[in-house]
Amino acid sequence: MNADILIIGGGIQGCATAFHLARSGASVIVLEKDYVARHASGVNAGGVRLLGRDVAEVPLSMASMEMWQTLDDTLGEETGFRRQSLVNIAANEADIATLKRRESQMRALGYTHENMIDQDELRARLPHVHPSCIGGVVSETDGYANPYQATSAFRRAAVRHGAKFIEGVELKGLRRVGAQWIARTTDAIIEAETVVNCAGAWADQVAMMIGDNVPLNHGAPMLMITARLPRFAKPVVGAVSHQLSFKQFENGTVLIGGGAKGFADRAKNKTLLDYAKLAFAAKTTIDFFPIMARATINRMWAGLEAYMPDNIPVIGPAVNSDQAFHAFGFSAHGFQMGPVVGEVMANLILKRAPGFDLGAFRIDRFDRKIL
Amino acid sequence: MAFDCAIIGAGPAGMNAAIALAKSGIQVVVLDRAERAGGQIFRKAGNSPLPQSGLLGPDYTDGATLIEVFEKCGATHMAGADVWHLGEDGTVLYSAEGETRQLQAREVLICPGAMERPMPISGWTLPGVMTAGAAQVMLKSDAIVAQGAVFAGSGPLLYLIVAQYLRLGVKVAAMVDTTPRANYTAALAHGSGALRSWPILRKGLSLMREISASGVPVYKYATDLKILGEDRATGLAFNVGGREKQVSADTVFLHHGVIPNSNMTRALQLVHEWNAAQQCWQVKTNRWGQSTVPHVSVAGDGAGIIGADGAQSAGRLAASNILARLGKLSEAERDKEARQDHAALRKLAPFRRFIDRLYRPMEALQFPREPDTLVCRCEDQSLQDLRNGFEKGARDPNALKSLTRCGMGPCQGRQCGPMVSALLAKWRDEPESQVGYFRLRSPQRLLNLEEFSRFQRVQASNMDSEEAIE
Numbered sequence: 001m002n003a004d005i006l007i008i009g010g011g012i013q014g015c016a017t018a019f020h021l022a023r024s025g026a027s028v029i030v031l032e033k034d035y036v037a038r039h040a041s042g043v044n045a046g047g048v049r050l051l052g053r054d055v056a057e058v059p060l061s062m063a064s065m066e067m068w069q070t071l072d073d074t075l076g077e078e079t080g081f082r083r084q085s086l087v088n089i090a091a092n093e094a095d096i097a098t099l100k101r102r103e104s105q106m107r108a109l110g111y112t113h114e115n116m117i118d119q120d121e122l123r124a125r126l127p128h129v130h131p132s133c134i135g136g137v138v139s140e141t142d143g144y145a146n147p148y149q150a151t152s153a154f155r156r157a158a159v160r161h162g163a164k165f166i167e168g169v170e171l172k173g174l175r176r177v178g179a180q181w182i183a184r185t186t187d188a189i190i191e192a193e194t195v196v197n198c199a200g201a202w203a204d205q206v207a208m209m210i211g212d213n214v215p216l217n218h219g220a221p222m223l224m225i226t227a228r229l230p231r232f233a234k235p236v237v238g239a240v241s242h243q244l245s246f247k248q249f250e251n252g253t254v255l256i257g258g259g260a261k262g263f264a265d266r267a268k269n270k271t272l273l274d275y276a277k278l279a280f281a282a283k284t285t286i287d288f289f290p291i292m293a294r295a296t297i298n299r300m301w302a303g304l305e306a307y308m309p310d311n312i313p314v315i316g317p318a319v320n321s322d323q324a325f326h327a328f329g330f331s332a333h334g335f336q337m338g339p340v341v342g343e344v345m346a347n348l349i350l351k352r353a354p355g356f357d358l359g360a361f362r363i364d365r366f367d368r369k370i371l
Numbered sequence: 372m373a374f375d376c377a378i379i380g381a382g383p384a385g386m387n388a389a390i391a392l393a394k395s396g397i398q399v400v401v402l403d404r405a406e407r408a409g410g411q412i413f414r415k416a417g418n419s420p421l422p423q424s425g426l427l428g429p430d431y432t433d434g435a436t437l438i439e440v441f442e443k444c445g446a447t448h449m450a451g452a453d454v455w456h457l458g459e460d461g462t463v464l465y466s467a468e469g470e471t472r473q474l475q476a477r478e479v480l481i482c483p484g485a486m487e488r489p490m491p492i493s494g495w496t497l498p499g500v501m502t503a504g505a506a507q508v509m510l511k512s513d514a515i516v517a518q519g520a521v522f523a524g525s526g527p528l529l530y531l532i533v534a535q536y537l538r539l540g541v542k543v544a545a546m547v548d549t550t551p552r553a554n555y556t557a558a559l560a561h562g563s564g565a566l567r568s569w570p571i572l573r574k575g576l577s578l579m580r581e582i583s584a585s586g587v588p589v590y591k592y593a594t595d596l597k598i599l600g601e602d603r604a605t606g607l608a609f610n611v612g613g614r615e616k617q618v619s620a621d622t623v624f625l626h627h628g629v630i631p632n633s634n635m636t637r638a639l640q641l642v643h644e645w646n647a648a649q650q651c652w653q654v655k656t657n658r659w660g661q662s663t664v665p666h667v668s669v670a671g672d673g674a675g676i677i678g679a680d681g682a683q684s685a686g687r688l689a690a691s692n693i694l695a696r697l698g699k700l701s702e703a704e705r706d707k708e709a710r711q712d713h714a715a716l717r718k719l720a721p722f723r724r725f726i727d728r729l730y731r732p733m734e735a736l737q738f739p740r741e742p743d744t745l746v747c748r749c750e751d752q753s754l755q756d757l758r759n760g761f762e763k764g765a766r767d768p769n770a771l772k773s774l775t776r777c778g779m780g781p782c783q784g785r786q787c788g789p790m791v792s793a794l795l796a797k798w799r800d801e802p803e804s805q806v807g808y809f810r811l812r813s814p815q816r817l818l819n820l821e822e823f824s825r826f827q828r829v830q831a832s833n834m835d836s837e838e839a840i841e
Binding site: 149156227 | 765
């Protein structure tokens with residue numbers, strides 16, 4: 001089996017890269033060891049967030065946010081994207097001070113998408129917030145999408161442009177012979193001129209096959225979702241200095257995150273939950289929104305996610321091999337970046353200008369550091 | 372709190388296991404969500420609200436004796452304890468009196484019992500349509516009956532509840548039996564084996580005689596069942612011998628056999644196997660009920676349908692093995708103690724083969740037939756919705772769930788799960804073992820957020836990884 005480009009990993013980065021490449025006429029195979037969107041891309045909280053990004057990520061994230069607004073049309077598929085705004089709540093004066101520092105930093109860089117709001121404005125946007133909360137910050141373009149649907153949408157659009165997806169087949173080894181990559185899998189041999197590592201929580205293993213070392217870690221961020229409740233919060237909700245994170249979907253269910261991690265066993269595709277930590281997230285949610293005391297939890301779960309030590313991804317060419325590229329390590333906030341990363345990767349691979357400074361995302365940025 | 376053994380479920384398997392374990396002086400806790408022990412079959416057998424509970428038959432009333440022995444056996448019985456999470460390390464999280472509590476056990480025995488196989492005929496989600504199991508719960512728990520109901524489907528429980536209704540003088544509009552003629556022929560091959568369990572067979576036959584002698588219309592070999600009514604059930608239409616029939620009724624009770632309740636064993640990610648004879652998934656266990664996690668055992672119908680008598684044996688066998696694992700019995704002592712129960716289960720096996728073949732579910736009743744018939748009642752997903760999802764590329768049950776929301780509602784796929792896997796197997800033209808199943812998770816049922824928010828880890832626990840399954 002042959003293709004111009006072999007993408008390892010059928011998450012949103014792999015599917016979006018496949019879409020942009022196939023649309024440009026390249027022949028693409030996506031190899032997925034489970035099924036498309038099985039892991040972090042399919043089971044994450046679906047947050048589409050520009051607010052509070054690491055400054056290195058802001059240009060990419062802004063471009064991606066613009067793409068999200070019309071993504072259903074671009075793909076001819078439903079991603080479930082809803083622009084609802086995102087509000088991060090300030091619980092006290094220290095939070096306001098943090099927000100002011102951030103505001104001056106962002107203004108200095110010329111960014112205007114994060115805007116502070118006062119207590120009245122906070123209450124107008126979130127009538128059920130605890131009265132002691134004193135303000136916050138909002139980003140109007142933010143919202144959420146359905147992660148499985150969105151990832152599948154990229155996949156189906158890519159397939160329409162000729163990309164081929166192989167599911168349930170795992171990469172076992174990569175060799176570079178002449179100008180060709182030879183991929184040994186649990187099924188057939190695949191040959192390609194270029195390989196792209198979008199392997200998420202398994203990306204360090206693929207990077208090693210390519211010849212690059214990377215200090216990738218993996219974890220199991222936990223989520224829980226409630227049964228339906230009357231609508232009480234339109235924006236996606238976070239907090240400046242508390243592990244508060246939730247969104248209420250149109251059907252009334254509330255998805256609660258907050259970043260607490262369970263236990264990840266990637267060799268077994270398995271996650272175990274830490275219920276005490278989840279219970280703390282439940283407590284935080286009720287502390288900020290007393291109305292949530294009446295909610296009932298329907299499901300709790302965790303996905304397998306890849307984390308870099310600095311919590312920003314690896315995006316760019318391999319450093320120790322030709323014709324190899326990486327996009328992984330999004331550290332629990334990569335879903336929103338999927339659309340733009342697909343385009344950037346396609347540009348890199350097809351030797352077009354990426355349009356962004358990717359210096360902060362080099363795979364070898366930790367090579368000389370002692371972690 | 373730490374125990375030598377935690378038993379989840381106080382039905383025939385759980386109670387027998389508890390009695391056997393407590394005898395050896397180990398610390399046993401039995402958690403059950405009901406206020407009184409008994410499980411489904413012996414529900415309120417010790418404190419029946421019925422004035423003449425004897426009419427339900429000796430198989431029910433005998434439960435009172437077992438419950439009494441159990442209550443005095445020395446095991447800690449936590450009644451009203453609703454287990455919502457069981458961890459691989461033996462951590463049990465449960466709700467009681469409005470709070471989440473935690474305990475640890477060296478050994479865990481899950482006795483989750485059976486659940487009814489869904490019977491998604493057209494109109495099955497209309498108000499007024501219930502299952503035969505629900506009829507039994509209402510009868511045993513609250514002495515509530517439905518006058519003039521139709522009972523439809525196949526399987527021993529259906530005949531039992533009809534006979535119980537008749538004995539109590541409740542009017543039954545009709546019994547519509549869907550067991551196909553071909554099943555009787557095929558089951559005959561196992562007939563001589565079944566005769567070895569003649570007393571059970573005789574009980575079944577006498578139920579049938581009782582029903583036909585009562586004068587209630589009995590329609591055999593019925594096909595093409597359909598609930599009548601727009602907003603609620605008004606009756607049942609079906610076909611018998613090529614002729615369309617209709618029976619009017621406000622209540623229709625459906626039953627199509629039982630399958631293991633695998634929600635907890637699934638959430639624990641134990642290995643499950645496809646049981647072709649019973650057309651259902653069951654947790655993989657050895658002959659002691661031990662699962663693929665050595666300190667977790669499963670007994671009774673929850674480990675494969677064997678009926679209440681079999682469950683009692685299975686509970687005792689699991690207990691013997693647990694005692695051996697705890698060092699209270701040598702393997703030789705365990706084997707000696709187990710001889711009688713192993714023999715009882717061996718003797719039941721041919722009868723079970725006969726029953727399984729006779730009441731093998733019909734494909735026509737396992738799947739919805741009309742495109743708009745619901746598969747997932749929580750999220751309103753019809754057969755057509757699922758088919759569309761499949762055609763969009765969702766070939767895995769979990770992928771289909773993510774795409775359509777089928778199985779994402781409050782029941783978390785505990786109802787529609789078997790149907791979804793069966794449909795995908797049909798559409799993919801692959802065995803169900805290949806298709807797999809929903810990834811179920813804790814909590815086992817809706818859990819109040821405020822209750823949960825007060826939960827704090829009490830103590831850390833060590834996980835022991837031990838010898839593999841025999």
